[in-house]
Amino acid sequence: MKRIYLDYAATTPVHPDVAAAMQPYFSEKFGNPSSLHSFGQEARRAVEKAREDVAALIGALPEEIIFTSGGTEANNFALNGVAYANEKKGNKIITTAIEHHAILEPCHFLKTRGFEITCLPVDKFGLIDPELVWHSITEKTILVSVMHANNEIGTVEPIAEIGARVKRQGAGKISFHTDAVQTVGMLPIDVNKLGVDLLSMSAHKLYGPKGVGALYVRKGTRLNPFLRGGGQERNRRASTENVPGIVGFGQACVMAAQRLASDDNRIKLLRDRLLAGIMKNIPDVVLNGHPNLRLDKNLNISVKYVEGEALLLNLDFEGIAVSTGSACSSGTLDPSHVLLAIGLPHELAHGSIRFTLGHWTTAEEIDRVIAVFPKIVEKLRQMSPLKK
């Protein structure tokens, strides 16, 4: 059975061209970029080339890119780094209820260290109201962090609008961060148009390797180091650089820029076809997230009367890989905080399924899902005490 991967928001395969770019840096050009000799310097050049490629994708300067071990480190770095660098100026951090755990958990930690966290609500589509950000800012606010697009429901937030307001209100005093892990390489991004001071990325979401990411830091932004040690990344992020990973990230960014320039809407059309096919064949299904202001690749639905993990496992029996916002994927009993934040009742939150499409998704795959999914839903509904 040919397996069908529809979980591109969880991670993506490394593109073969990316893998090829990385290949020489494992066993041949293996030097440590901090080494002064030729082995070190050829690694150094590769890292700096990748830095340019990553910067170019988001309209940044190369020296504004700090490589990290992924999106989580970029987020932890941004939050801790800005908080500690500005603690004399203020202690208030504004964020939202639908952020990734890699934002919420560091915020939770900072709360135990004397910082105050304001967690803004969202509307039923998962949208943040820029007015609300604006009104939440006080004299003590040092940082605003709002994600660019949500990883579960795909809603794209009005970052540029928020950025403009934060700047007007707190120019030079408040740093504005966005977690763009889900959007880098998917949406055109220009850090200046977005008005952000910091932006988090992770290579494995855009056909690059796992274990590498970056934090964009606008020149002049006060930021303390997070990983401390040797003087790598201009003393901002210690540890021997993951050279092959960084090279792969750079190559992934070059390729993403090409895709974005081509203005291809193939993935969106497939996603819409999947949505239409499901809605036509299965009653009592609701769409989660915004109908239009969402990532092209993302489809998140709740299937009434059934539970998400049970759906997921049955799809997996058919070779179809998806994700769920039900408790069961997270190791806790609570369903996704994002689905609860958009006001979904627990029952529906437990019945959510996320399909995320990508580069290798085909129409045949989508049609197979459209054919298979109703039977699975039907089987589980027959088992459900909720379905009358």
Added chain:
Amino acid sequence: MKRIYLDYAATTPVHPDVAAAMQPYFSEKFGNPSSLHSFGQEARRAVEKAREDVAALIGALPEEIIFTSGGTEANNFALNGVAYANEKKGNKIITTAIEHHAILEPCHFLKTRGFEITCLPVDKFGLIDPELVWHSITEKTILVSVMHANNEIGTVEPIAEIGARVKRQGAGKISFHTDAVQTVGMLPIDVNKLGVDLLSMSAHKLYGPKGVGALYVRKGTRLNPFLRGGGQERNRRASTENVPGIVGFGQACVMAAQRLASDDNRIKLLRDRLLAGIMKNIPDVVLNGHPNLRLDKNLNISVKYVEGEALLLNLDFEGIAVSTGSACSSGTLDPSHVLLAIGLPHELAHGSIRFTLGHWTTAEEIDRVIAVFPKIVEKLRQMSPLKK
């Protein structure tokens, strides 16, 4: 010109067998280990297999291994994690003057957060006196961190002796950490014989990939998370696992265990040949570090009247890659804190050169260095105002 790599302590090439083991996990078995579907589960199995292999190399249980992005993160994690988890019990941390920056810098940070750092001196060989550790422990001590072997001078510390004393004095109250980045895979390690509660490792020092490492954490050790976010690594270290990197690390550990079992002293013999050749041909050279209690691969010398970077660059012209403890490698003006800690005058510290041998080092390479090095030293000495 065939280049000669003698900087294995800075980083190692990925062994071709390690690269081969990693290969399928980039583009084929690319799943996110947190995903419940088959793609995720095959990645999960690979990570757990690697965890067993890493644990086996150091006599630990698989669940005592937490994967990180490298040695620096493992060190930052250990120090911050133990400090914050025990701050109600005490605030004193004991470490040594010759630790890697990835220990000293986080200590420096913790000092700004109310912790007290005791930095123990070493003798002229770089050895820590276990008595001194013992006497430095107070009621408030929560953590002792002493490196297993020094990365610059190669001196191997009496960790087991220190461990036994820390346990006797502070059983259950004081955590004992060792930075074993330079020794894992080089020396036989058994965490129980060493008596350590935490131990840092980095794959790229033992023919594994850059950007992956691990922290061993003895069951029952109180440790706060450092990277916060999703529930990966049993809620102890968030971020999508670097699956190919982890697989490579596991394979590197399997191979290291085989090498250690073979009891091969080829590298030590080559190192001794290099030392003898240099001493014979060049006057006014001193050996840094302990004559016997040192890593087999490490040779660190100071060449009087000349400066290390100048030596390094001239060796590089000959295709020979080494390292120096002179200021110039670090971006500061100070020479290595390690060389100063063993009491070397600045002048000699600035003239240090480190050769570190490895798997692919040959006798021919060593002989070439023995032939070339005296000429380089002579050329620079003729230029030196210090040499009369």
Added chain:
Amino acid sequence: MAGSYSDKVMDHFRNPRNVGEIPDADGIGQVGNPVCGDIMKVYIKVKDNIITDIKFKTFGCGAAIATSSMATELIKGKTIEEALKLTNRAVADALDGLPPVKMHCSVLAEDAIKSAIDDYLKKSTGVGLQGWTTHNEEHGH
């Protein structure tokens, strides 16, 4: 995590035994709630103190369905007294174990069965199970 489900769990999840309703059931028990994401409803038919038939309907994850299936299998044909001895551990063991985060599902299955027996006893004797309430508080939120 589902990834650590045993083959037995997967078998019972994929081909659950005793799914359905019993229109003229002698006892019906329902436990769990949508907040937790698990609801189990158990129907029993009792004759001469023996559980002659049993069916369930479950809204829940893989473990919830598998434990419902296994628990009903284990007590089918047993006396009421034997059925009351069924512990959540026994259900989990019969499934070759459950991931720690899923143990609550086995508790729910035990409760669902006790609840159905309680209902049967109330209906047949006017007195329900003594000293028993569901674990809802414990495994709930």
Added chain:
Amino acid sequence: MAGSYSDKVMDHFRNPRNVGEIPDADGIGQVGNPVCGDIMKVYIKVKDNIITDIKFKTFGCGAAIATSSMATELIKGKTIEEALKLTNRAVADALDGLPPVKMHCSVLAEDAIKSAIDDYLKKSTGVGLQGWTTHNEEHGH
């Protein structure tokens, strides 16, 4: 970092010009110290106010040797006044720049030359350079 040395720096480091001593020098200057890891010693020969010969000896890194070489090249054949106008920036620029952490080497080279001229002036006129001390304090530790 050496990795960011320009080709010109590498050329002057690899083939330094004017290395050596002048036994009957008219002026000798030495600056730097072993703590910093850089010591430069400059010898000049002066005739009719013109620096007719210049040699140096340097203990130091690649940049220290390259700046010594370049600085001596730049003032060879120049008048004392012209030589005094040499700034560390000019040395660095002539080398197509230096990495930021290495700029102190160019300062040292400027100082070494001034120090040699100071010595020459003291010996020949009894009065040294006015209003001048080495930057030692600044670029030192």
